[in-house]
Amino acid sequence: MKYWRTPYDLDKIEVPKGKVHIIKDRCKGCGFCVEFCPRDVLEMSEEFNSKGYHPPRVKNPENCVNCGLCEMICPEFAIWSTAKGEKEGKGGQQVPRGNKG
Amino acid sequence: MTVLKAVKSRVKHPMDNLLRMDRIPHIWCPGCGIGIAVSAFAAALDKAKIDLDKVAIVSGIGCTGRVAGYVKIDSFHTTHGRAIAFATGIKLGNPEIKVVVFSGDGDLISIGGNHFIHAARRNMDMLVICVNNFIYAMTGGQVAPTTPLKAYATTSPFGCVEPPFNIPYIADSSGAVYVARWTALHVRRLTNSLVEALNKRGFSVVEVISPCAMYYSRINRLGDGLDMMKFYHDNAEIKHGEDTKNLDIGFQTKIIVGKFVDRERPSYLESYNRWLSEMKDGTP
Ligand SMILES: Cc1ncc(C[n+]2csc(CCOP(=O)(O)OP(=O)(O)O)c2C)c(N)n1
Numbered sequence A: 001m002k003y004w005r006t007p008y009d010l011d012k013i014e015v016p017k018g019k020v021h022i023i024k025d026r027c028k029g030c031g032f033c034v035e036f037c038p039r040d041v042l043e044m045s046e047e048f049n050s051k052g053y054h055p056p057r058v059k060n061p062e063n064c065v066n067c068g069l070c071e072m073i074c075p076e077f078a079i080w081s082t083a084k085g086e087k088e089g090k091g092g093q094q095v096p097r098g099n100k101g
Numbered sequence B: 001m002t003v004l005k006a007v008k009s010r011v012k013h014p015m016d017n018l019l020r021m022d023r024i025p026h027i028w029c030p031g032c033g034i035g036i037a038v039s040a041f042a043a044a045l046d047k048a049k050i051d052l053d054k055v056a057i058v059s060g061i062g063c064t065g066r067v068a069g070y071v072k073i074d075s076f077h078t079t080h081g082r083a084i085a086f087a088t089g090i091k092l093g094n095p096e097i098k099v100v101v102f103s104g105d106g107d108l109i110s111i112g113g114n115h116f117i118h119a120a121r122r123n124m125d126m127l128v129i130c131v132n133n134f135i136y137a138m139t140g141g142q143v144a145p146t147t148p149l150k151a152y153a154t155t156s157p158f159g160c161v162e163p164p165f166n167i168p169y170i171a172d173s174s175g176a177v178y179v180a181r182w183t184a185l186h187v188r189r190l191t192n193s194l195v196e197a198l199n200k201r202g203f204s205v206v207e208v209i210s211p212c213a214m215y216y217s218r219i220n221r222l223g224d225g226l227d228m229m230k231f232y233h234d235n236a237e238i239k240h241g242e243d244t245k246n247l248d249i250g251f252q253t254k255i256i257v258g259k260f261v262d263r264e265r266p267s268y269l270e271s272y273n274r275w276l277s278e279m280k281d282g283t284p
């Protein structure tokens, strides 16, 4: 089942490009990121992480638009996206950078 | 290699700055929504540009009560039901601090129900984030005052016969100045609500309907956390400004979400300070 609609002005807007990062060993395999990614970037993998869960893996890397939804919806702080070309850890749109610590 | 070692990866998630990484992985089950509420809160702190040295977070007891232990700001894990009382003390002792209570429906509305209504009545300056999973999760899935009619719990083997509390309605009728409800699926809207509520003076309440994949959904045969999230997707309806009387939640019925109350009323500290200065002037 498709969970998000396609924007009506999709052809007019310049679509940003993103890259997904996954800390596999933090994942508990809930599947939220895979299910709710609006661009179908992810899929669950067959591999086991060190906790015995199946982490997601990037299926369609070129589809990522750095919307940051996976980062927001992951209960385990295990996945996030960055704008393509940016340094890792710089983060997507909603990323808290924290002014302490 | 132990699990813990592997999990302490050197790669940093952008949220790691706001979390006590030495305690991650957290205790929440796969498919639990509490972690999402924490993400939204962390994002809201950032968006609201709040100085992290000026925020305190207070939790009671329960699965949600563990939040205080995972965020890297001044945090207090208090006794069951007493988070609001404790938070009131912090606010009155140091009014500069932005006080946030982050706890479960059982903690805040059951054993802590009296503190909740009176803090709302006083319009005490704090934000209350109430994660509502319809059950006492940490202790094994007992009936909570939010368990929908007919839902099963370990203490309602034939279905719950007690009508549940409607949290936004209690908050509204007791005097809260900001009341919103979202589900764990509505991460962005939840984050925006938290930003608004953080900027508000007085008693603000944001309810987060969240999957308990371990008890509520298993006992009621609703599938796992992902199935609950899909249910929210198909059954949550956004109705900003809806009369809070109409926000009851039944067993697997439609869930109305949105911002319901956003009003101005002198907060406790404003009223108190005005009263103090009037006393000094001798013109009460
Ligand atoms: C004074 C006291 N009474 C009872 C308990 C047992 N107890 C611990 S957590 C809890 C309920 C928590 O439910 P909720 O606030 O909904 O949090 P959840 O675990 O669902 O997130 C209870 C009754 C306690 N710790 N202290």
Ligand code: SF4
Binding pocket: A026, A027, A028, A029, A030, A031, A032, A033, A034, A055, A056, A073, A074, A075, A076, A077, A078, A079
């Ligand atoms: S949302 Fe997080 S925990 Fe769930 S499958 Fe994706 S990476 Fe794993």
Ligand code: SF4
Binding pocket: B027, B028, B029, B031, B032, B033, B034, B063, B064, B133, B137, B138, B211, B212, B213, B214, B215, B216
């Ligand atoms: S018991 Fe329920 S509320 Fe508690 S961590 Fe597990 S899924 Fe979450």
